[in-house]
Amino acid sequence: MTVAGQGTLQAVPGAPVVDARDLTVVESGNTILRDVSVRLEAREHLTVLGPNGSGKTTLLRVLATYRYPTRGEVSLLGHRFGRVDVRALRPRVGFVSVALDPLVDAVPVLPLVAGGHRGTTAPSVRILADPDAVTAARQALTQVGARHLADRRVDTLSQGERQRVRIARALASSPDLLLLDEPFAGLDLGGRESLLADLDRLLTDPGGPTVVLVTHHLEELPPRISRALLLAGGAAVASGPIAEVLTSSQVSAVFGVPVIVERADDGRWRASGSPPGLDETVRLT
Template sequence: MSIISLTDVDFTRNGNQILKHINWQVDKNEHWAILGLNGSGKSSLLKLIMAENWKTSGEITVLGTRFGHDQIPELRAKIGIVGSFIAERFRPSIMAENLVLTGRYNSSMLYREFSEADLDVARDLMVQIGADKLIGRIYGTLSQGEKQLLLIARSLMTNPDILILDEATNGLDLFAKERLLEKLHQITQLKNGPTLLYITHHPDEITADFQKILLLRQGEIVDSGETQKILTTETLSSFYQMPVDVEIVNGKYFAIPK
Protein backbone atom coordinates (compact mmCIF):
# COMPACT_ATOMS: atom_id res chain seq x y z
CA MET A 1 0.00 0.00 0.00
CA SER A 2 1.37 3.42 -0.96
CA ILE A 3 1.89 5.87 1.89
CA ILE A 4 3.29 8.57 -0.40
CA SER A 5 1.95 9.25 -3.88
CA LEU A 6 2.94 12.15 -6.14
CA THR A 7 1.34 12.36 -9.58
CA ASP A 8 2.46 14.90 -12.20
CA VAL A 9 3.60 17.30 -9.48
CA ASP A 10 5.17 20.64 -10.38
CA PHE A 11 6.49 23.21 -7.92
CA THR A 12 7.24 26.78 -8.97
CA ARG A 13 8.50 29.55 -6.68
CA ASN A 14 9.10 33.19 -7.64
CA GLY A 15 8.70 32.25 -11.28
CA ASN A 16 11.32 29.48 -11.12
CA GLN A 17 10.21 25.91 -11.74
CA ILE A 18 11.98 23.91 -9.04
CA LEU A 19 10.30 20.50 -9.49
CA LYS A 20 8.93 19.20 -12.79
CA HIS A 21 6.52 16.34 -13.51
CA ILE A 22 7.28 14.36 -10.34
CA ASN A 23 5.71 10.90 -10.30
CA TRP A 24 6.72 8.85 -7.28
CA GLN A 25 5.20 6.19 -5.01
CA VAL A 26 6.50 4.95 -1.66
CA ASP A 27 5.10 1.88 0.09
CA LYS A 28 5.04 1.33 3.85
CA ASN A 29 8.40 0.18 5.30
CA GLU A 30 10.02 0.69 1.90
CA HIS A 31 13.04 2.78 2.82
CA TRP A 32 14.19 5.20 0.12
CA ALA A 33 17.31 7.23 -0.55
CA ILE A 34 16.96 10.40 -2.65
CA LEU A 35 20.25 11.19 -4.37
CA GLY A 36 21.10 14.44 -6.14
CA LEU A 37 23.67 17.19 -6.33
CA ASN A 38 23.20 20.51 -4.52
CA GLY A 39 20.33 22.48 -6.02
CA SER A 40 18.64 19.42 -7.53
CA GLY A 41 15.40 20.00 -5.60
CA LYS A 42 15.78 17.32 -2.91
CA SER A 43 14.84 19.56 0.03
CA SER A 44 11.99 21.11 -1.96
CA LEU A 45 10.62 17.63 -2.60
CA LEU A 46 10.62 16.69 1.08
CA LYS A 47 9.00 20.00 2.03
CA LEU A 48 6.17 19.22 -0.38
CA ILE A 49 5.65 15.91 1.42
CA MET A 50 5.66 17.75 4.77
CA ALA A 51 3.25 20.38 3.38
CA GLU A 52 5.74 23.15 4.22
CA ASN A 53 5.73 24.00 0.51
CA TRP A 54 2.62 23.78 -1.66
CA LYS A 55 2.49 22.15 -5.07
CA THR A 56 1.83 24.32 -8.10
CA SER A 57 0.04 21.49 -9.90
CA GLY A 58 -0.50 17.75 -9.68
CA GLU A 59 -1.77 15.48 -6.92
CA ILE A 60 -0.12 14.57 -3.60
CA THR A 61 -1.39 12.02 -1.09
CA VAL A 62 0.61 11.27 2.07
CA LEU A 63 -0.60 8.72 4.65
CA GLY A 64 -4.08 8.89 3.16
CA THR A 65 -4.22 12.71 3.32
CA ARG A 66 -5.02 14.27 -0.07
CA PHE A 67 -3.43 17.70 -0.27
CA GLY A 68 -6.00 20.33 -1.11
CA HIS A 69 -8.84 18.12 0.09
CA ASP A 70 -8.06 16.88 3.62
CA GLN A 71 -6.80 18.49 6.83
CA ILE A 72 -3.00 18.91 6.98
CA PRO A 73 -2.17 19.62 10.69
CA GLU A 74 -2.87 16.04 11.78
CA LEU A 75 -0.57 14.75 9.05
CA ARG A 76 2.44 16.74 10.25
CA ALA A 77 2.41 14.89 13.58
CA LYS A 78 2.93 11.64 11.67
CA ILE A 79 6.13 12.81 9.94
CA GLY A 80 9.46 13.11 11.74
CA ILE A 81 12.22 15.28 10.31
CA VAL A 82 15.96 15.56 10.91
CA GLY A 83 17.86 18.26 9.04
CA SER A 84 19.93 21.41 9.38
CA PHE A 85 16.91 23.66 8.88
CA ILE A 86 15.32 22.00 11.92
CA ALA A 87 18.52 22.10 14.03
CA GLU A 88 18.76 25.87 13.66
CA ARG A 89 15.36 26.47 15.27
CA PHE A 90 16.40 25.64 18.83
CA ARG A 91 17.87 27.91 21.49
CA PRO A 92 21.46 26.90 22.37
CA SER A 93 20.50 26.94 26.07
CA ILE A 94 17.76 24.29 25.85
CA MET A 95 18.36 21.07 27.80
CA ALA A 96 18.77 17.92 25.71
CA GLU A 97 15.73 16.05 27.06
CA ASN A 98 13.61 19.21 26.81
CA LEU A 99 14.54 19.46 23.14
CA VAL A 100 13.53 15.84 22.59
CA LEU A 101 10.19 16.54 24.30
CA THR A 102 9.43 19.38 21.85
CA GLY A 103 8.95 16.68 19.24
CA ARG A 104 5.68 15.74 20.93
CA TYR A 105 4.30 19.22 20.17
CA ASN A 106 5.99 19.82 16.79
CA SER A 107 7.51 23.06 18.07
CA SER A 108 10.96 24.46 18.83
CA MET A 109 10.04 25.42 22.41
CA LEU A 110 7.99 23.93 25.22
CA TYR A 111 5.05 26.31 25.25
CA ARG A 112 2.82 23.91 27.21
CA GLU A 113 3.20 22.73 30.76
CA PHE A 114 5.06 19.46 31.15
CA SER A 115 5.90 17.15 34.01
CA GLU A 116 8.92 15.18 35.12
CA ALA A 117 7.06 12.11 33.81
CA ASP A 118 6.98 13.73 30.37
CA LEU A 119 10.72 14.28 30.53
CA ASP A 120 11.19 10.67 31.61
CA VAL A 121 9.52 9.58 28.37
CA ALA A 122 12.00 11.71 26.44
CA ARG A 123 14.91 10.33 28.47
CA ASP A 124 13.77 6.74 27.90
CA LEU A 125 13.72 7.36 24.17
CA MET A 126 17.23 8.83 24.35
CA VAL A 127 18.39 5.69 26.11
CA GLN A 128 16.75 3.48 23.45
CA ILE A 129 18.73 5.09 20.62
CA GLY A 130 22.00 5.30 22.53
CA ALA A 131 21.86 8.98 23.45
CA ASP A 132 21.75 8.41 27.21
CA LYS A 133 25.08 10.23 27.69
CA LEU A 134 23.38 13.41 26.45
CA ILE A 135 20.81 13.49 29.25
CA GLY A 136 21.26 16.69 31.25
CA ARG A 137 23.49 18.29 28.61
CA ILE A 138 22.93 21.72 27.06
CA TYR A 139 22.17 21.70 23.32
CA GLY A 140 24.63 24.46 22.46
CA THR A 141 27.54 22.51 23.99
CA LEU A 142 26.99 19.39 21.89
CA SER A 143 29.00 18.31 18.86
CA GLN A 144 27.29 18.20 15.48
CA GLY A 145 26.97 14.42 15.69
CA GLU A 146 25.44 14.60 19.16
CA LYS A 147 22.95 17.22 17.96
CA GLN A 148 21.89 15.01 15.06
CA LEU A 149 21.40 12.06 17.42
CA LEU A 150 19.26 14.27 19.65
CA LEU A 151 17.16 15.37 16.67
CA ILE A 152 16.57 11.73 15.73
CA ALA A 153 15.29 11.08 19.26
CA ARG A 154 13.07 14.17 18.96
CA SER A 155 11.68 13.01 15.62
CA LEU A 156 10.61 9.68 17.17
CA MET A 157 8.61 11.24 20.03
CA THR A 158 5.30 10.91 18.18
CA ASN A 159 6.01 7.43 16.77
CA PRO A 160 5.96 8.83 13.22
CA ASP A 161 4.95 6.79 10.20
CA ILE A 162 7.56 8.55 8.06
CA LEU A 163 11.02 9.77 9.11
CA ILE A 164 12.77 12.19 6.73
CA LEU A 165 16.51 12.79 7.02
CA ASP A 166 17.68 15.77 4.99
CA GLU A 167 21.47 15.79 4.56
CA ALA A 168 21.63 14.47 8.12
CA THR A 169 25.40 13.85 8.04
CA ASN A 170 26.34 17.43 7.11
CA GLY A 171 29.18 18.59 9.35
CA LEU A 172 29.87 15.15 10.77
CA ASP A 173 33.31 13.58 10.80
CA LEU A 174 33.88 10.07 9.46
CA PHE A 175 33.21 8.31 12.75
CA ALA A 176 30.18 10.40 13.72
CA LYS A 177 28.68 9.66 10.31
CA GLU A 178 29.16 5.92 10.82
CA ARG A 179 27.50 6.11 14.24
CA LEU A 180 24.55 7.98 12.76
CA LEU A 181 24.10 5.44 9.97
CA GLU A 182 24.21 2.65 12.56
CA LYS A 183 21.41 4.37 14.50
CA LEU A 184 19.34 4.50 11.32
CA HIS A 185 19.93 0.77 10.86
CA GLN A 186 18.59 0.20 14.37
CA ILE A 187 15.48 2.23 13.51
CA THR A 188 14.83 0.07 10.44
CA GLN A 189 14.79 -2.98 12.73
CA LEU A 190 12.06 -1.59 14.98
CA LYS A 191 8.72 -3.36 14.90
CA ASN A 192 6.21 -0.95 13.34
CA GLY A 193 9.04 1.56 12.87
CA PRO A 194 8.84 4.48 10.45
CA THR A 195 9.47 4.45 6.73
CA LEU A 196 12.76 6.27 6.09
CA LEU A 197 13.40 8.86 3.38
CA TYR A 198 17.12 9.66 3.32
CA ILE A 199 18.19 12.71 1.30
CA THR A 200 21.88 12.92 0.36
CA HIS A 201 24.37 13.80 -2.35
CA HIS A 202 26.84 11.09 -1.24
CA PRO A 203 26.28 7.58 -2.67
CA ASP A 204 28.52 6.06 0.05
CA GLU A 205 25.88 6.98 2.68
CA ILE A 206 23.26 4.80 1.01
CA THR A 207 23.44 1.61 3.04
CA ALA A 208 21.73 -1.74 2.48
CA ASP A 209 18.87 -0.50 4.67
CA PHE A 210 17.62 1.57 1.71
CA GLN A 211 16.06 -0.82 -0.76
CA LYS A 212 15.00 1.88 -3.22
CA ILE A 213 16.61 5.00 -4.64
CA LEU A 214 15.39 8.03 -6.54
CA LEU A 215 17.79 10.08 -8.68
CA LEU A 216 16.88 13.77 -8.86
CA ARG A 217 18.58 16.24 -11.21
CA GLN A 218 17.54 19.85 -11.84
CA GLY A 219 14.11 19.21 -10.39
CA GLU A 220 13.33 16.10 -12.43
CA ILE A 221 13.40 12.39 -11.64
CA VAL A 222 16.09 10.84 -13.81
CA ASP A 223 15.66 7.26 -12.58
CA SER A 224 14.31 5.25 -9.65
CA GLY A 225 14.14 1.65 -8.54
CA GLU A 226 16.09 -0.96 -6.61
CA THR A 227 19.28 0.52 -5.18
CA GLN A 228 21.66 -2.17 -6.41
CA LYS A 229 20.34 -1.80 -9.96
CA ILE A 230 20.56 2.00 -9.96
CA LEU A 231 23.96 2.55 -8.31
CA THR A 232 26.01 1.34 -11.26
CA THR A 233 28.80 2.93 -13.29
CA GLU A 234 26.58 3.27 -16.36
CA THR A 235 23.55 4.74 -14.58
CA LEU A 236 25.46 7.19 -12.37
CA SER A 237 27.67 8.35 -15.24
CA SER A 238 24.50 9.18 -17.17
CA PHE A 239 22.93 10.77 -14.09
CA TYR A 240 25.90 13.01 -13.27
CA GLN A 241 26.52 13.67 -16.97
CA MET A 242 30.16 12.98 -16.18
CA PRO A 243 32.04 9.67 -16.33
CA VAL A 244 32.41 7.94 -12.96
CA ASP A 245 33.45 4.52 -11.76
CA VAL A 246 31.28 2.93 -9.10
CA GLU A 247 33.18 0.82 -6.62
CA ILE A 248 31.62 -1.19 -3.79
CA VAL A 249 33.73 -1.32 -0.64
CA ASN A 250 32.38 -3.07 2.48
CA GLY A 251 28.88 -2.78 1.08
CA LYS A 252 29.18 0.94 0.35
CA TYR A 253 28.92 2.56 -3.06
CA PHE A 254 31.59 5.07 -4.08
CA ALA A 255 31.26 7.13 -7.26
CA ILE A 256 34.77 8.07 -8.35
CA PRO A 257 35.22 10.63 -11.16
CA LYS A 258 37.27 9.30 -14.05
Protein backbone atom coordinates in the same frame (compact mmCIF):
# COMPACT_ATOMS: atom_id res chain seq x y z
CA MET B 1 -9.67 9.18 11.10
CA THR B 2 -9.01 11.76 13.78
CA VAL B 3 -7.63 11.14 17.25
CA ALA B 4 -10.03 12.61 19.78
CA GLY B 5 -8.73 15.75 21.39
CA GLN B 6 -5.58 15.89 19.31
CA GLY B 7 -6.77 16.51 15.77
CA THR B 8 -4.15 14.12 14.40
CA LEU B 9 -4.97 12.08 11.31
CA GLN B 10 -4.16 8.38 11.53
CA ALA B 11 -2.92 6.28 8.62
CA VAL B 12 -5.60 4.68 6.49
CA PRO B 13 -5.09 0.90 6.81
CA GLY B 14 -3.33 -0.53 3.76
CA ALA B 15 -2.65 2.87 2.18
CA PRO B 16 0.84 3.76 0.91
CA VAL B 17 2.86 5.92 3.27
CA VAL B 18 3.67 8.20 0.32
CA ASP B 19 1.81 8.44 -2.97
CA ALA B 20 2.99 11.53 -4.86
CA ARG B 21 2.24 11.79 -8.56
CA ASP B 22 3.65 14.16 -11.17
CA LEU B 23 4.81 16.75 -8.65
CA THR B 24 5.74 20.09 -10.18
CA VAL B 25 6.89 23.08 -8.12
CA VAL B 26 7.31 26.47 -9.81
CA GLU B 27 8.70 29.46 -7.95
CA SER B 28 9.15 32.94 -9.43
CA GLY B 29 8.89 31.44 -12.90
CA ASN B 30 11.54 28.79 -12.19
CA THR B 31 10.61 25.11 -12.24
CA ILE B 32 12.23 23.54 -9.18
CA LEU B 33 10.56 20.12 -9.52
CA ARG B 34 9.08 18.72 -12.72
CA ASP B 35 6.73 15.71 -12.90
CA VAL B 36 8.38 13.80 -10.03
CA SER B 37 6.52 10.77 -8.64
CA VAL B 38 7.21 8.82 -5.44
CA ARG B 39 5.29 5.86 -4.02
CA LEU B 40 6.36 4.12 -0.82
CA GLU B 41 4.68 1.34 1.08
CA ALA B 42 5.34 0.97 4.80
CA ARG B 43 8.99 0.13 5.56
CA GLU B 44 10.15 0.87 2.01
CA HIS B 45 13.09 3.16 2.74
CA LEU B 46 14.12 5.63 0.03
CA THR B 47 17.20 7.69 -0.68
CA VAL B 48 16.98 10.80 -2.87
CA LEU B 49 20.29 11.73 -4.49
CA GLY B 50 21.37 14.50 -6.80
CA PRO B 51 23.62 17.55 -7.08
CA ASN B 52 22.94 20.92 -5.47
CA GLY B 53 19.85 22.57 -6.93
CA SER B 54 18.30 19.34 -8.16
CA GLY B 55 15.13 19.74 -6.07
CA LYS B 56 15.86 17.30 -3.23
CA THR B 57 15.00 19.60 -0.32
CA THR B 58 11.95 20.97 -2.14
CA LEU B 59 10.64 17.42 -2.52
CA LEU B 60 11.16 16.81 1.20
CA ARG B 61 9.33 20.02 2.11
CA VAL B 62 6.35 18.88 0.03
CA LEU B 63 6.35 15.48 1.75
CA ALA B 64 6.68 17.24 5.13
CA THR B 65 3.45 19.19 4.34
CA TYR B 66 5.25 22.55 4.46
CA ARG B 67 4.92 23.20 0.74
CA TYR B 68 2.16 22.53 -1.78
CA PRO B 69 3.08 21.50 -5.31
CA THR B 70 2.12 23.81 -8.14
CA ARG B 71 0.75 20.78 -9.97
CA GLY B 72 0.36 17.12 -9.14
CA GLU B 73 -1.23 15.06 -6.39
CA VAL B 74 0.12 14.09 -2.96
CA SER B 75 -1.30 11.61 -0.48
CA LEU B 76 0.37 10.78 2.83
CA LEU B 77 -0.87 7.80 4.84
CA GLY B 78 -3.95 7.67 2.62
CA HIS B 79 -4.90 11.36 3.04
CA ARG B 80 -4.80 13.56 -0.04
CA PHE B 81 -3.52 17.14 0.11
CA GLY B 82 -6.38 19.55 -0.51
CA ARG B 83 -8.95 17.25 1.10
CA VAL B 84 -7.62 17.34 4.66
CA ASP B 85 -5.99 19.90 6.92
CA VAL B 86 -2.32 19.00 6.43
CA ARG B 87 -1.52 20.33 9.91
CA ALA B 88 -3.30 17.24 11.23
CA LEU B 89 -0.78 15.09 9.33
CA ARG B 90 2.35 16.77 10.67
CA PRO B 91 2.52 14.78 13.94
CA ARG B 92 2.77 11.64 11.78
CA VAL B 93 5.74 13.04 9.83
CA GLY B 94 9.17 13.58 11.38
CA PHE B 95 11.22 16.19 9.51
CA VAL B 96 14.88 16.55 10.50
CA SER B 97 16.41 19.87 9.50
CA VAL B 98 18.99 22.28 10.89
CA ALA B 99 16.56 25.17 10.37
CA LEU B 100 15.28 25.01 13.97
CA ASP B 101 18.72 25.18 15.57
CA PRO B 102 18.73 28.95 16.32
CA LEU B 103 15.51 28.50 18.31
CA VAL B 104 16.75 25.69 20.51
CA ASP B 105 20.50 26.22 20.83
CA ALA B 106 20.50 26.83 24.59
CA VAL B 107 17.72 24.31 25.42
CA PRO B 108 18.43 21.18 27.49
CA VAL B 109 18.19 17.98 25.45
CA LEU B 110 15.50 16.09 27.38
CA PRO B 111 12.77 18.78 27.24
CA LEU B 112 13.66 19.52 23.62
CA VAL B 113 13.12 15.91 22.60
CA ALA B 114 10.06 15.60 24.83
CA GLY B 115 8.63 18.61 23.00
CA GLY B 116 8.77 16.56 19.83
CA HIS B 117 6.21 14.23 21.41
CA ARG B 118 3.79 17.16 21.54
CA GLY B 119 4.95 18.90 18.37
CA THR B 120 6.27 21.89 20.32
CA THR B 121 9.04 23.91 18.64
CA ALA B 122 10.81 25.36 21.68
CA PRO B 123 9.40 23.76 24.84
CA SER B 124 10.05 24.82 28.42
CA VAL B 125 11.31 22.47 31.11
CA ARG B 126 7.70 22.28 32.36
CA ILE B 127 7.13 19.60 29.75
CA LEU B 128 9.11 17.25 31.99
CA ALA B 129 6.02 17.08 34.21
CA ASP B 130 4.37 15.03 31.44
CA PRO B 131 5.45 11.42 32.05
CA ASP B 132 4.33 10.28 28.57
CA ALA B 133 6.46 12.93 26.89
CA VAL B 134 9.48 12.08 29.04
CA THR B 135 9.12 8.35 28.35
CA ALA B 136 8.81 9.01 24.61
CA ALA B 137 11.88 11.26 24.72
CA ARG B 138 14.05 8.72 26.51
CA GLN B 139 12.96 5.96 24.15
CA ALA B 140 13.73 8.14 21.10
CA LEU B 141 17.16 9.08 22.45
CA THR B 142 17.90 5.40 23.02
CA GLN B 143 16.90 4.56 19.44
CA VAL B 144 19.65 6.81 18.09
CA GLY B 145 22.30 6.01 20.68
CA ALA B 146 21.93 9.31 22.52
CA ARG B 147 20.33 8.46 25.87
CA HIS B 148 23.50 9.64 27.64
CA LEU B 149 22.92 13.16 26.27
CA ALA B 150 19.57 13.69 28.02
CA ASP B 151 20.93 16.09 30.66
CA ARG B 152 23.19 18.07 28.34
CA ARG B 153 22.40 21.40 26.71
CA VAL B 154 22.21 21.55 22.93
CA ASP B 155 24.90 24.22 22.58
CA THR B 156 27.44 21.97 24.33
CA LEU B 157 27.04 19.11 21.84
CA SER B 158 29.21 18.12 18.90
CA GLN B 159 27.72 18.12 15.40
CA GLY B 160 27.21 14.37 15.53
CA GLU B 161 25.52 14.57 18.92
CA ARG B 162 23.27 17.39 17.73
CA GLN B 163 22.18 15.37 14.75
CA ARG B 164 21.24 12.45 16.97
CA VAL B 165 19.18 14.80 19.12
CA ARG B 166 17.44 16.24 16.04
CA ILE B 167 16.50 12.75 14.88
CA ALA B 168 15.40 11.73 18.38
CA ARG B 169 13.14 14.77 18.56
CA ALA B 170 11.52 13.74 15.27
CA LEU B 171 11.08 10.16 16.54
CA ALA B 172 9.49 11.21 19.84
CA SER B 173 6.05 11.50 18.22
CA SER B 174 6.34 7.94 16.80
CA PRO B 175 5.95 9.17 13.20
CA ASP B 176 4.95 6.93 10.32
CA LEU B 177 7.30 8.83 7.98
CA LEU B 178 10.76 10.19 8.84
CA LEU B 179 12.38 12.68 6.45
CA LEU B 180 16.13 13.23 6.81
CA ASP B 181 17.65 16.14 4.89
CA GLU B 182 21.42 15.53 4.62
CA PRO B 183 21.73 14.07 8.13
CA PHE B 184 25.52 13.60 7.81
CA ALA B 185 26.37 17.17 6.80
CA GLY B 186 29.22 18.55 8.89
CA LEU B 187 30.13 15.24 10.52
CA ASP B 188 33.66 13.88 10.60
CA LEU B 189 34.37 10.30 9.58
CA GLY B 190 33.84 8.88 13.06
CA GLY B 191 30.61 10.77 13.57
CA ARG B 192 29.30 9.71 10.19
CA GLU B 193 30.02 6.03 10.71
CA SER B 194 28.56 6.00 14.20
CA LEU B 195 25.35 7.72 13.08
CA LEU B 196 25.12 5.45 10.04
CA ALA B 197 25.17 2.38 12.26
CA ASP B 198 22.43 3.82 14.48
CA LEU B 199 20.27 4.74 11.48
CA ASP B 200 20.69 1.31 9.95
CA ARG B 201 19.46 -0.27 13.18
CA LEU B 202 16.48 2.09 13.09
CA LEU B 203 15.65 0.90 9.56
CA THR B 204 15.38 -2.68 10.84
CA ASP B 205 12.96 -1.80 13.65
CA PRO B 206 9.63 -3.42 12.68
CA GLY B 207 7.76 -0.68 14.54
CA GLY B 208 9.85 2.15 13.15
CA PRO B 209 8.97 4.72 10.50
CA THR B 210 9.38 4.63 6.75
CA VAL B 211 12.48 6.72 6.03
CA VAL B 212 13.32 9.11 3.18
CA LEU B 213 16.97 10.20 3.27
CA VAL B 214 18.38 13.01 1.11
CA THR B 215 22.11 13.10 0.45
CA HIS B 216 24.79 13.90 -2.13
CA HIS B 217 27.01 10.96 -1.25
CA LEU B 218 26.55 7.23 -1.81
CA GLU B 219 28.91 6.53 1.09
CA GLU B 220 26.25 7.94 3.43
CA LEU B 221 23.59 5.36 2.60
CA PRO B 222 22.62 2.87 5.31
CA PRO B 223 22.75 -0.66 3.83
CA ARG B 224 19.04 -1.25 4.44
CA ILE B 225 17.86 1.57 2.20
CA SER B 226 15.91 -0.35 -0.45
CA ARG B 227 14.86 2.24 -3.04
CA ALA B 228 16.48 5.22 -4.74
CA LEU B 229 15.47 8.32 -6.69
CA LEU B 230 18.01 10.25 -8.74
CA LEU B 231 17.18 13.90 -9.42
CA ALA B 232 18.85 16.32 -11.81
CA GLY B 233 17.55 19.72 -12.80
CA GLY B 234 14.34 19.09 -10.86
CA ALA B 235 13.45 15.96 -12.83
CA ALA B 236 13.68 12.27 -12.02
CA VAL B 237 16.48 10.55 -13.95
CA ALA B 238 15.88 7.11 -12.43
CA SER B 239 13.66 5.64 -9.72
CA GLY B 240 13.16 2.15 -8.34
CA PRO B 241 14.98 -0.61 -6.43
CA ILE B 242 18.32 0.75 -5.31
CA ALA B 243 20.46 -1.82 -7.16
CA GLU B 244 18.75 -0.88 -10.44
CA VAL B 245 19.08 2.88 -9.90
CA LEU B 246 22.60 3.27 -8.54
CA THR B 247 24.52 2.25 -11.63
CA SER B 248 27.75 3.82 -12.80
CA SER B 249 26.14 5.23 -15.94
CA GLN B 250 23.13 6.76 -14.20
CA VAL B 251 25.05 8.24 -11.26
CA SER B 252 27.64 9.64 -13.71
CA ALA B 253 24.88 11.27 -15.75
CA VAL B 254 23.23 12.85 -12.72
CA PHE B 255 26.40 14.31 -11.20
CA GLY B 256 28.03 15.19 -14.51
CA VAL B 257 31.29 13.36 -13.82
CA PRO B 258 32.36 9.82 -14.76
CA VAL B 259 32.28 7.56 -11.69
CA ILE B 260 32.37 3.89 -10.91
CA VAL B 261 29.67 2.76 -8.48
CA GLU B 262 30.41 -0.19 -6.24
CA ARG B 263 28.55 -2.03 -3.53
CA ALA B 264 30.50 -3.94 -0.89
CA ASP B 265 29.51 -7.29 0.61
CA ASP B 266 28.19 -5.50 3.71
CA GLY B 267 25.75 -3.49 1.59
CA ARG B 268 27.62 -0.18 1.71
CA TRP B 269 27.88 1.91 -1.46
CA ARG B 270 30.73 4.02 -2.80
CA ALA B 271 31.41 6.09 -5.91
CA SER B 272 34.91 6.82 -7.17
CA GLY B 273 36.36 8.63 -10.17
CA SER B 274 36.47 6.62 -13.38
CA PRO B 275 40.03 6.08 -14.72
CA PRO B 276 40.63 7.62 -18.18
CA GLY B 277 39.53 5.36 -21.00
CA LEU B 278 37.30 3.14 -18.85
CA ASP B 279 33.80 2.60 -20.21
CA GLU B 280 31.56 4.77 -18.03
CA THR B 281 28.59 2.45 -18.51
CA VAL B 282 30.29 -0.33 -16.57
CA ARG B 283 28.24 -1.27 -13.53
CA LEU B 284 29.87 -2.86 -10.51
CA THR B 285 27.73 -4.34 -7.73
